[in-house]
Amino acid sequence: MNTSVNNTWKSSRILIGILVLASLLLPLLFGKNQYNMILLTTIVLYSVLSTAWNIIGGMAGQLDLAAGAYLGLGAFTSGTLVIRYNITPWIGMILGGIVAVAFALLIGYPLFRFGVREVWYALSSSALVEVLRVAFLMWEDVGGPIERFIPYHDWSLYHLRFGTYTPFYYIMLFFLFFTLYINHRIRNRKLGYYLLSLGDNEDAAEVLGVDARTCKLKALVIYAFIVGATGAVYACLYGFIHPSFFSSPISLEVAILGIVGGMGITYGPLMASVILVSAREILRASLGGQMESFYLIIYAVVLIIIALFRPKGIGHMFQTAVSRLAEKRNRAVPATGGNRNGE
Amino acid sequence: MPFFPTGKEGTYIFTPLVFLFYAGNFLILNPEERNINVNTIIQGILNGSMMGCIYALIALGLSIIFGVMNIVNFAHGDFVMLSMYFTFWAGSLFSIDAVATPFITFPLLFLFGVVVYFLIIEGTLRQKYVTQIAVTVGLMTLLRALAQIMWKAQARALPYSIIQGSVNIGEITLMTSRIISALVSIAAIFVVALFFDKTWPGRAIRAASDDLDAASLMGVNYRWIYAFSFGLGSALTALAGGLLMSFQQVDPTMGLRFGLLSWCILALTGMGSIPGLLVSGIIVGSAESISMSLWDPRARSLIIYLIFVLVLWLRPRGIFGRK
Amino acid sequence: MGDKIILQTESVTKKFGNLLAVNKVSFDIFEGEVLGLIGPNGAGKTTLFNTITGLYQPDGGRVLFNGIDISGIQPYKVCKLGMSRTFQVTKAFGSMSVSEAVRVGAYNRHGEKNVAEKVDEILDFFQLSEIRDQKCSDLGLAPLKRVELARAAATDPVLLLLDEAGAGLTATEMAELMNMLKVLREKLNITLCIVEHVMQMVMGLCDRIVVLDHGVLIAQGLPVEISRNQSVIEAYLGKRAVK
Numbered sequence: 001m002n003t004s005v006n007n008t009w010k011s012s013r014i015l016i017g018i019l020v021l022a023s024l025l026l027p028l029l030f031g032k033n034q035y036n037m038i039l040l041t042t043i044v045l046y047s048v049l050s051t052a053w054n055i056i057g058g059m060a061g062q063l064d065l066a067a068g069a070y071l072g073l074g075a076f077t078s079g080t081l082v083i084r085y086n087i088t089p090w091i092g093m094i095l096g097g098i099v100a101v102a103f104a105l106l107i108g109y110p111l112f113r114f115g116v117r118e119v120w121y122a123l124s125s126s127a128l129v130e131v132l133r134v135a136f137l138m139w140e141d142v143g144g145p146i147e148r149f150i151p152y153h154d155w156s157l158y159h160l161r162f163g164t165y166t167p168f169y170y171i172m173l174f175f176l177f178f179t180l181y182i183n184h185r186i187r188n189r190k191l192g193y194y195l196l197s198l199g200d201n202e203d204a205a206e207v208l209g210v211d212a213r214t215c216k217l218k219a220l221v222i223y224a225f226i227v228g229a230t231g232a233v234y235a236c237l238y239g240f241i242h243p244s245f246f247s248s249p250i251s252l253e254v255a256i257l258g259i260v261g262g263m264g265i266t267y268g269p270l271m272a273s274v275i276l277v278s279a280r281e282i283l284r285a286s287l288g289g290q291m292e293s294f295y296l297i298i299y300a301v302v303l304i305i306i307a308l309f310r311p312k313g314i315g316h317m318f319q320t321a322v323s324r325l326a327e328k329r330n331r332a333v334p335a336t337g338g339n340r341n342g343e
Numbered sequence: 344m345p346f347f348p349t350g351k352e353g354t355y356i357f358t359p360l361v362f363l364f365y366a367g368n369f370l371i372l373n374p375e376e377r378n379i380n381v382n383t384i385i386q387g388i389l390n391g392s393m394m395g396c397i398y399a400l401i402a403l404g405l406s407i408i409f410g411v412m413n414i415v416n417f418a419h420g421d422f423v424m425l426s427m428y429f430t431f432w433a434g435s436l437f438s439i440d441a442v443a444t445p446f447i448t449f450p451l452l453f454l455f456g457v458v459v460y461f462l463i464i465e466g467t468l469r470q471k472y473v474t475q476i477a478v479t480v481g482l483m484t485l486l487r488a489l490a491q492i493m494w495k496a497q498a499r500a501l502p503y504s505i506i507q508g509s510v511n512i513g514e515i516t517l518m519t520s521r522i523i524s525a526l527v528s529i530a531a532i533f534v535v536a537l538f539f540d541k542t543w544p545g546r547a548i549r550a551a552s553d554d555l556d557a558a559s560l561m562g563v564n565y566r567w568i569y570a571f572s573f574g575l576g577s578a579l580t581a582l583a584g585g586l587l588m589s590f591q592q593v594d595p596t597m598g599l600r601f602g603l604l605s606w607c608i609l610a611l612t613g614m615g616s617i618p619g620l621l622v623s624g625i626i627v628g629s630a631e632s633i634s635m636s637l638w639d640p641r642a643r644s645l646i647i648y649l650i651f652v653l654v655l656w657l658r659p660r661g662i663f664g665r666k
Numbered sequence: 667m668g669d670k671i672i673l674q675t676e677s678v679t680k681k682f683g684n685l686l687a688v689n690k691v692s693f694d695i696f697e698g699e700v701l702g703l704i705g706p707n708g709a710g711k712t713t714l715f716n717t718i719t720g721l722y723q724p725d726g727g728r729v730l731f732n733g734i735d736i737s738g739i740q741p742y743k744v745c746k747l748g749m750s751r752t753f754q755v756t757k758a759f760g761s762m763s764v765s766e767a768v769r770v771g772a773y774n775r776h777g778e779k780n781v782a783e784k785v786d787e788i789l790d791f792f793q794l795s796e797i798r799d800q801k802c803s804d805l806g807l808a809p810l811k812r813v814e815l816a817r818a819a820a821t822d823p824v825l826l827l828l829d830e831a832g833a834g835l836t837a838t839e840m841a842e843l844m845n846m847l848k849v850l851r852e853k854l855n856i857t858l859c860i861v862e863h864v865m866q867m868v869m870g871l872c873d874r875i876v877v878l879d880h881g882v883l884i885a886q887g888l889p890v891e892i893s894r895n896q897s898v899i900e901a902y903l904g905k906r907a908v909k
Contacts, residue, residue: 063476110656119415119476123606124655126417126480130599131648138641190773190781197759197770199471204757207719209745209774209821248599252484259477293488300485307478308466 023173027166037165041237043277044172045230049250050257050269051179052226057255058263059192060219061199062118066107066125067254069132070100070224072246074231079241080142082150082159089160093232100228103128104220112216126251133246147240160236168237175233176270179226183266191218196264249296256303261315268315275314276302382514387633389517393525395628397583399620400528401601402608403535404579410614411552411572414464414475418483420602422577425486426452426584427593428494434501434588441501441589442523448581456577460570483598490595500592507590524586529621531582535575536617548572603644604631607651626650670697672732672825672857673718673749679726680710680717687713689881690727695825700851700858702872702889706902710881711861712754715827719751720744731825745774748824752814752831754861760803764794764813767802771820784820792816792846808839812846819850826850828860832867840864844871869893877901 030036049067056064077099078092107124136143153161162168186192194215197205202212235241257276262268280295287294310317405419416422429451430444437447463482467475508519539545551568587593604627611623627647634646673695680688688710695701703711716722718729720741728737736744750771759767765785772784789795792812797805802813811831818826828847832840844867850856862868868875868889875892877885879901885892892898 057473061471061473063473063480065480107652107655117413118472120610120655122417122476122480123415124651127603127606127644127648127651130603131645134641134644138639189778193766193770193773196762197767200759200761201757203721203741204753204759204817205770206741207721207745207751208771208817209742209750210770211740211742252480255477255480256484259474263473293491296484296488297492300481300488303481304463304478304485307470307474307481308463311467311470311474 020177024170027169034165037169039278039281041165041169041172042281043274044169044176045234045237046253046257046277047270047273048172048175048179048230049227049254050261050273051176051183051266052223052230053254053258054183054261054264054266054269055186056216056219056223057258058265058268059186059195059199060216061195061263062112062216062220063122063255064125064220064223065122065248065251065255066104066128067227068245068247068249068251069103069125069129070227071231071234071250072129072132072136072243073100073103074228075235075241075245076136076142076231077228078232079148079150079235082236083148083241088158089232089236090158093229096232097225097228100224100231101221103132104224105217108217108220112213112220126248129246129248129251133243136243136246143241143243145243147242149240150236152239160233161239165237168233171233172230175226175230180266180270182222182226186219186222187266191215195219199264252296253299256299260302260306260313262313262317265313265315265319268313268318271314271318383636384633386515387636388629389515390521391629391632392625393517393521393628394632395624395626396525396528396532396621397586397624398601398604398608398628399624400531400583400586401580402605402612402620402624403532403617404576404583405605406576406609406612406614406617406620407535407572407579408576409609411548412464412468412569414479415606415609416482416573416576417476417479417602418486418598419576419580419605420600421483421486421490421598422452422456423580423584423587423601424490424593424595424598425455426581427588427591427597428490428499429581430585430588431499431501431593441585442527443585444588445582445585448585449578452581453574453578456574457570459577460573464573465566465569483602487595487598490598494595496594498592498594501588518590520590524589527586528583531579532617532621535579539617544571600644603647603651607647607654610651610654671695672697673859674730675714675718675727676730677727678714678717678724678729678737680713680722681725686881688717688724691878691881691883692727693876693883693886695857695859696874697857698851698855699873700847700860700871702868702875703859703861703878704863704868704875704892705878705884708880709878709901711878712829713881714878715751715829715861718744719749719827745821745823748822749827750818750821750823750825751827752811752818752829754829754833756807756810756814758802758805758810758813761801763799763801764805764809764816765789765798767813768794768816768820771817774821788816788820791849792819807834808836811835811843815843815846819854819856823856825857825859828858828862830861830863832862832864840867843867847871 026040027037030040049071053064053067056062074093074096077096078089081087081092081095082089107128108121111121111124137145150161151159153159154163156162160171186195194205194210197208197210198212198215206212231245234245257272258269260276261270261272276299279298283295283298306313401419401423404422405416408419409415426448429448430441433439433444433447434441459482463478464475467478510517510519510522537545539549548568548571551565608620608623608627611627612619627650630646630650631643635643638646671694675692675694677690677692678688679686679690691710691714703714705711713722717724720736720739720743723738728735730736731744731747731749734747736747759770762770768788769781769785772781772788776784786795789798792815794809794812794816797809802810805813811834815828815831831847832843835843847858847860848871851858858871860867860871872889874887875885875889876883877892877895877898879897884897884901885895887895
C-alpha cells in the first residue's frame, strides 16, 4: 500500500477523533443561547435522517421519499403512548421504529422483487407521506387537526422532556454516531457488498447469489427503524404531535441531502446536512415566514445541478480533493523514506 | 390498437376488488351517516367516470414519456397545475373561455416540455436510473415551491364557461361541463392513439422506444424523439388543464393529487395499452367519486393510494419485469 | 468424467411474442465434462443459458439441476444450488475494484471470517492479484473477462456456464483462457458448459458438443462427429455448401 493512502487513513482517524470531541464540546460554547442549540440540534437531526437514508438510497439504490412518513409514525406511536399511558419514549422509540418498519414493508415488500424498476418504490413512498397525513388528520381519536401536547417536564429522563435543548442535542448526537457506525458496518460487510453490486448491475449480482429482494428489504428495515426511532425523539423535542409531521418537504429534504451528499458515501449526507441545513436556517432567519418555501427552491436547484454535473455528490468531491492533496504531500516527501506526518 | 395491451388482466381482476372495498366501507359507517341511495351511487359513478376520462388524458401524457424514455416524470402532476394556472392567465388576459385556452396553452406547454427535456432531462440520461428520477423529483419540488410563493394559497378560477349548465336524467344531475370534458378527453386519447398507430412520426417514436439502436440506424434522431415525446406528454396536460378549469379552481397543492392519480392509473394499466388507460381512468375516477360522497371528501387520496398499493401487491404484468 | 448427470433440460421452450427462441431443447450435462454449445448467431444459445439460470422463465419444459427442478426459480437461488455463469456482454461492477467484485461472488459460500482468504485464492488463481485494487470500469476487455470468470468461480459452483468467454480476445489471451479453464476443471472439479464461436476453443476444450440452430437442437455428440455432421455444416454455411 502506498504511503499516501496510509497517511490519509491516519489523518482521517485523527480528524474523526477531533470532530467527535468538538461535537461533544460544542454546547459549552453555545449552550447559553437556546436558538443556537436548536439550530445545532436540527442540523444533527437532519444528519441522522440523511445518513440513515444513505442506507436505502445510496447503498440499496432506492429513491425513498417517505422519511416524513416514518418520522411521523414514530412520533405518533411514541407520543400517543406517553400522553395516554405514560410509557417512556425510550420504549416508544423501539415501538415507533417497529411501526415505521411495518409500513415500510407494506410498500417495500411487493416492490423489491427482482426486475421492478426503482421508480415505483419512489412513487409509493412519496404518496405514503401525504396519505398518512390525511389519514391522521381524519383520525380524530389519535390525530386530528389540533396539536396534542406532550406533558411538560423541566427535567425528566423518563419522559424525555427537558427545559433546554442541550440534552436533545446529545441524544441526537448519539443517534448520529450510531447511524454512522451502522453505515460503516454495512459498507464493509456482506450486505454492503451485495447492495453495491446490485446497484452496479442487478443481473450480474443475481447470478452470483445475491438475493436482491432480501438485501433491499434489510436496508429498508434498518433505515425505517432508525427514522421511526428518531421520530419518537422528534416528538419530545417539539413537545407535541400533529399530522403535519407527515411532511413531504422533510421527506424531500432528507432525500436531497442524501443525494447531494453523495449516494453511498458514509459521511457525505452529514456534510450536505451541515452545509444546507445551516443555509436554510440562515435563510429563514433573514427572509422570515413569508418565504417558507424558498429554501425548497434552493434545495431543488442544488439537487438538479448536482445531478447534472456532479452526480457523485459533495462527499465524492471531498474524497477526490483529499486524495489529490495526499498525493501532493506524498511527492513532497523525500524518497529516502520516513514521512513528515509526525510518527 | 397502438402499443401492445399487457395490463388488462390486472384491470379486470381489480374492479371486483374495488367494489368489495366499497362494500366493506358500508359496514364501517354508522347507520345515520349512510345515505345509501341508488341515485347517489349512480351519480357518483357517472361523475367519477367522466372525471376519470380527464384523468386518463393526464395519465396518457405520463405514459408516453414513460414508454418512450423510461422516465416517470415526478413533476407531471405539477405540470397539470402549471397548465391550469396558464389557462387562468390566458383566459383572464385574453378574455377567452377556458375551453378555448388550449389553443394557447398546448403549444406553450409543449415548448415548456421540450425546454425541460433539453435543459434538465437529457443531461441525466447517461447516469444511474436513480439520478434520472431524482431530477424529476427536483423539478417537482421546484415547481411546487415556486407556485406556493407566487400564488400563496389562493385558489384561482375563471368566470363561467360556455359549457356551464346541467342535464337532468331522472333524479340524477350531470354537469354539462363534465360531459363535454369527458368527451373531449376521449376524443383526444383516440387521436393520440391514431397518431402512434398510423402516422410516420408516431411509428418512428414507437420504434425508437422499442429499440433505440435500430431506430437510429434508420435515420431517426433520438434526441428529437425524446424531446418531442416529453413535449407531447406535457402538452396533453394543457388540454386536460383547460378542460378542468372550466369547472374547477386551481391551487398550488394540486400537483400531488394529479400526480398520484396518474401513477395509479399507469400502474393499473401497465405498459402499452392506450385504451386501457381509459378503462383504468374510469375505475379510478369512480372510486374517488364514490368514496368522496359516501365516506369523506378528504379521503379521496386515500382511496386512490389504496388502489395503488393493491395493484402493486397483486402484480399486473405491466410493472414487473421478469420475462 | 463420470456418468452422473448434473444438468438436464427437458423440452425447454422460450418464446418472445411469436418468436420461438428456444424450441423444445433437451440435453444433459455430465459431471466433470466440458460441454460445448455452438450454433450460428441467433440460434438461441444465450436465451437458453438465461432460461437455465433463471433470468428468464421457460414457457415450456423443465430444467433439472442435480435432480432438482429449477425451472423458473430466481437466479440467486440457482447460484446457491451451485450453478454460476458469465455473460456474453460483460456485466461488470463498474464502481467496484477487482477484489471487491470477486468478494461479492465469494460471499456465496463464505462468511466474514473466510471471505478474504477465498478472495486472495481466486485472485491468485486467475492472475488478478496485481490489479486487485483497480476499478472494474478502468479495465480492458481481456482482464475484465477474467474478472467475470473469477467472480463466477468464487461462488464455488459445481457447474459453470460460460457465454462466449473467448470473444474479442487475441490468440495469446485465448490460449491463456483455455489453460485456465482446463485447470479449473481439473483442480477445482468444476463442470463447464461453454458457448463459443471460436472453433479452436471448442475443439480443443470440449468433450462433447451440442448444436443449436434457430432454437432447435440439431445435433449432439463428440467433436469429431459434429465436425462431419451434415445438418451442422448446413446450419453454418447454408444448404448449397453441403453439395
